[in-house]
Amino acid sequence: MDKQRSPWPALWALVIGFFMILVDTTIVSVANPKIMVGLKTDINSVIWVTSAYLLAYAVPLLVTGRLGDRFGPKNMYLIGLVLFTGASLWCGLSGTIEMLITARVVQGLGAALMTPQTMAVITRTFPPNKRGGAMALWGATSGVAMLVGPLLGGVLVDGLGWEWIFFINVPVGVVAFILAMILVPKLPTHQHSFDILGVVLSAVGLFLVVFGIQEGETYDWGTITGPITVWGMIIAGIVVLAAFVVWQAVNKGEPLMPLKLFRDRNFSLASFAISTVGFTVSSMSLPLIFFAQLVLGFTPTQSALLMVPMALVVLPLSPVVGRLVDRMHPRYLAFFGLFVMVIGLLWYSAWLDPNVDLWPRLLLPSVVLGVANAFIWAPLSVTATHNLPTSQAGAGAGIYNTVRQIGSVLGSAAIAALLQARLTANGLHASANGAQFGGGKLPAVVAQPFTDAMAQTMLLPAAAALIGAVVVLFFVRPRDTGQWSATQGTPVVNQAPEPVES
Template identity: 35%
Template sequence: MTPSETATAAPPGRWTPLLAVCLGTFMLLLDVSIVNVALPDMATTLDASFTGLQWVVDAYALALAALLLLVGSIADAVGRRRTYLVGLAVFLAASLVCGIAPSVGPLVAARFVQGAGAAAMLATTIALLHTAYHGRDLGTAFGVWGATSGAAVAAGPVLGGLLTQGLSWRWIFFVNVPIGLVTIVMARRTLSESRLPQRPRIDWVGGGAFTLAAAALTFALVRAAEEGWTSGQTLGAVAVSVAALAAFVAVERRVAEPMLDLALLRRGSFVLVLVAAALLSISAFAGLIYVSIWLQTVLDLGPISAGLVTLPLSGIAFVVAGGLGRVLHGVSPRWTVGGGLVVIGVGDLLLLGLDGGSGWAAVLPGLAVIGVGTGIAIPTVVAAAMAAVPRERGGMAAGAVNTGRQLGFAAGIGVLGSIFSARVDALLPGGADLAHAVSSGGSASVLAAAPASSRASLDAAIHSAVGGALGTTFLVAGVLGVVGGAVVAVLLHEPVTPPAPGAAVEQPVGAQA
């Protein structure tokens, strides 16, 4: 919190406010990765299509990305504590609806609302900690907050597997209810309110235009996997996205207090960091849901085992970021962000060899290398964005780069999903319907319906098609990472200045949220 902001007196209980913030942060980040291992069970229970599974993940990321800047400005005006509490309540209620959803449509809608609640929580956590703590206590609080964030991301796949296999996929959402209730009670009693002294005007029109643009683009990318890139739905959604984006630019140029100062986009280094942030999410995380489908529905691993297979990525990223954080702090972002992206891309390319004979161990080296690159790049990407803009715009830059990361994740799921499903269709004999069923996690049903005499050959064909499709998917992700990282390393050479103390804190390791 800056000296110009107002706040009420600090509540009693030295570390209770930190616990209230960390519990909320843990939940919202857990729900990014906890869903992946539950997707095959969701597909079976809800008879979900491949597109439906993509939206279960994408709706949350989209809402989080599209609303983060707008909710942040709302919090500045009405109060960060109030916004955090409202976000908690919305997140909790949406989690309950997710858990009882009778079909994939209501589940996707509830996931979007859940993402909106998560945006309200994430947009306020830093300011709440700045209000509650100062000096050395603030450093300690951020250390605990960062560790909690990393632990949530690392625990997501394993906890998701435990709940899905031990109880039901619905419990990955139900578990938020008791934690959320405790967090609401604790936050009401211990967190202090803070807001800007002069209530700013909220950029509702700009926020609405940006949300529509992001939603329409994501819809187009996801629908392209099923309808094709030249279909009326895909092209119509692209047209809506372009029109909404043009409206957003027009509004931001004229409004007195813009949600995003467009002058920042004239700074080459800032734009490069935004692009790098989006590519980071695409190359490191967007392909994991297809790995989960392969592990569980083709290799017949259980949810717990599938979660353990993908754990090296987030676990190694957490260790690398924690171990090298102090060392990398003074290194130019052209090497940390650009170099980290290249390492991520190399990890993706290590998965090129997947085929019909590949087992779960074949993905471990690639995921481990991706984890190393993620641990190098993520802790510095927000600081690089803040250093590329004037000091007073540091907070806006941090919000923009975090938005770019989430939009990259949402878009990456659509793009890589289109590639994955198209390759399964091309490599698997039997027609589009069979390929669509396999892409959606229905391999077991397909095999059960086949004549006994042909099951062995069909099973081998499914293994070969899905393994080959994964290889192609990670080829694209790897090229994006390597080329994007090389461009950043070559072009991001402008002098940088340290960000304003306490202006913002970067997203935690591995978070898509």
């Protein structure tokens, strides 16, 4: 293979699979009622269809990023793609809720293997001063996938049945595998030792925390079984994660999560900021979709159409932002995007009203959120990876994607808890009205208090985005070389892309 070959074809090949796995984080939400009917199950069981995927996706990300460094990002990506595609077929063929949940776990593991490799390939094949455009494509993929997932799910469920939200992945996965085999280069591997204890501690700690947060409402934040409580699991998870961090600090070999990466101020801040973005994006759609379906009487497809303006704005703007990232400080671009996201969410909160024609009101803030998304993903990704050595590209990508996914899980859990609290505060009982969810338009007598609860709930993702906007203001200034050092404050020589093996 020509060592000077453009890295762009490889990136486009990876983006296909990356888009597919991100869509599957949101596509199931509009299909839950149909799955309940088709598999003759209850609401608590069907929630696990999403929870199992999120857990299996989030927990292994630190490990899979390191596996990419050790065995090659191409190999790990292809293995993950095979798992994900095969599990998608299994999901669509499932005849029981237990089988579907099991298949979703395997699907999540495949997604966890794939995700860090896409970012690691960018870091290892694009020089730092050329990564803006590449990260813009990666960021646009992230933003658009999270926004169009519900829309695609609504169309498939209404037209073909819930099984097709999984069957659609099979031909896409086959095409993505062929393209990746042909276009993605084999990059040199790094013969690291493998931190087995770090793997166990990180996996157990993340599982306990994420499970506790995801399932807190299911168990009313109380007892799960016997002496095991929700808060007990979360506290135990935090303790295990603290032990993991201590082990990473004292490990004399090569730790799973090199803490020295966090000496880079920009990496640390960008990782925290992307967690607020994950929190915001995963939480903002729930009250909006509930309002559209239960107050306005929209179908799943109609309610998902509210997301279309976001996607339509993100696509043309992202390449423009990518070029800007290579020319100016990402701090200003990321702050603009996050601040505009706050404005869009506050706009939604102020304009939700069951008594007027809401289409213009619902679509205009969606356009604003599209602008926000276009200015967020690439600047944060470039900032996080700018100073990473190639030997730590997989580990850095794993950390970055882990905190993003954990932010998404926290957002999903927090918005559900706040939504129920605001319903109660507005004179409605979430448990009593639960049977009406998905059952058509709410009676006029409860439409206004329900709308008020949804509008108030929208303030939570706005607050998370505001925190992210403040954090990015502390990014370090870029230097004239196009790359900057967060720890020494001195210019760093631009890092050349890695050679590839034929």
